[in-house]
Amino acid sequence: MRVSDGVATRVAAARTLDEILHRGRSLKAALGGALPTLEDTRDRALVEALVLAALRQRVRYNAALDAWTPRPLGQRDGLLRALLLAGFAQLELGLPAHAALAATVDAARALGRAHQAGMVNALLRRATREPLPDAAADAAWPDWLARQVRADWPQQAEAIFAASMAVPPMWLRANRRVQSRDAYLATLREAGIDAMGDEALPDALLLPTPLPVQQLPGFDAGAVSVQDGAAQAVADALAPPAGARVLDACAAPGGKAAHLAERDPSLRILALDSDARRARRMQDTFTRLRLDIDARTGDATRPAGWWDGAPFDAILIDAPCSATGIARRQPDVLLHRREADLAALCATQANLLDALWPLLAPGGALLYATCSILHTENAAQIEAFLARTPDAVLAPLDARFGHDAGTGRQRLPGEGGMDGFFCARLRKA
Missing domain, CATH: 3.40.50.150 (Vaccinia Virus protein VP39)
Structure with missing residues (x-):
């Protein structure tokens, strides 16, 4: 049976998260192995977005699983847990719930978890009806590191923890050897891409909503690069x-x-x-x-x-x-x-x-x-x-x-x- 693109993205996201969460692989290495297997740039962007969201919010998502599953997931359920984290992430990212649930349930079957597909469906449906648990802003930080941040930045620590959970904007650097920042800003706006300049950074443009580099005008020709x-x-x-x-x-x-x-x-x-x-x-x-x-x-x-x-x-x-x-x-x-x-x-x-x-x-x-x-x-x-x-x-x-x-x-x-x-x-x- 052919795996649909929607199912393939959920499978890729689950496997990538499993490697990072349970096998100690780095985000860069895990994504580097997963993304080239997907042909469509939109699918690659979705997998990356799901993985990043699940990692940022993993404490909240794991708390939901611990509260909502009748029996705790075991060590052999690492891949299933990763799929569920990706499932929660897609709902919070605003993907259409019906299609997202269907693709994730089918992904459970594709991953050899057909006997747990019903549980996946029930948990994700519950997440569409109930808010997921909250978590302290520093909950994802190791205790030793959170203590160090508080010692170094006592007045700003909570803001640091909160900012580290947030989705960052996309920053671009216009290549002034090709065209000025303001000229490239006009090019973006002509293409319907929302962007703004920064007074302190003469080559910088901020995009509130990140997008694949292939959608940036002139990227392949060297007109622009991604750089914070x-x-x-x-x-x-x-x-x-x-x-x-x-x-x-x-x-x-x-x-x-x-x-x-x-x-x-x-x-x-x-x-x-x-x-x-x-x-x-x-x-x-x-x-x-x-x-x-x-x-x-x-x-x-x-x-x-x-x-x-x-x-x-x-x-x-x-x-x-x-x-x-x-x-x-x-x-x-x-x-x-x-x-x-x-x-x-x-x-x-x-x-x-x-x-x-x-x-x-x-x-x-x-x-x-x-x-x-x-x-x-x-x-x-x-x-x-x-x-x-x-x-x-x-x-x-x-x-x-x-x-x-x-x-x-x-x-x-x-x-x-x-x-x-x-x-x-x-x-x-």
Whole structure:
């Protein structure tokens, strides 16, 4: 029997969620395996939306299952639980209930759960009649991490937790080498796509309702890229002079290096990443945007393997971090992050700073950035570096880049519609 497209999307969503929730796979890897199996871009977009919604709201959805099922679902019911979470998600996303229920019940049969199809039908029908349970805004956060957020941001913690449960908007970066932001905004409006500019970000456009990139006019021709507003601010924070030699040390997927090159074609940019596959995808991005950027594979903490000895005028370190500022975009972070991870991440961040500082020319600028909201990865990391590096001087950034964190600027999740993001600018004396 042929599986319909509607059933196939529910099956794909359930299997993807099962891999993330019960097998420890990352959201990116799980979606990367599932989405190419679906031919229609609308089906791929639906699967991604269902998975993200189910991960963000999993505490509420699991509470409903625990309250409404006559017997608790067992360890062997992981795939069924994942299907039910996707089922609840589709109802809260506003999909037509009758068709959504029918497709999900058929998906249970396609997954070998025909004997539980009646239960799936009953639970989803109940969800159309009764509101699902509420949950505390921090319920999805590990206890240790919620405590840390409250310690670092006592006045803003509840807003951080709430923002991390919300569906983020879509941010675009207009390629000014093709057309200005305002010209592309007019193109979007002509296509019936709702969008708005941002006064503080000259290349940025915000779309309240995300849509597949294939629907963006000129995407394949390099007219526009997807990049959060907070990440776009990096180009203004680093602000390398014309003709500068620039290192983007942890560059994949390449958005920040591309933005710098779009703004100033005279920059000589080396985009480095330690993973060869990510470096190849980064080069694909530069090719789509028609940018002359040197994309290489290399370990930024060991410059001897790739550095030619010529100093850089500007260095960007977008460091590996806890990703706590982008939990709304990567909700699996709250599932997989462990307290022990933090010490290892902080050690890597310190190694990057120490290894790359000697590569910076006197008078040059280094921008340290993370998508974390944790003090230990951000302001404390820079404080420690300044204390052990006599020729490093803090170059303050203004309020456009977020809250004053002492040795840098911190934007919190949801502020201005953007992701959580930290950046600190240093000058070599």
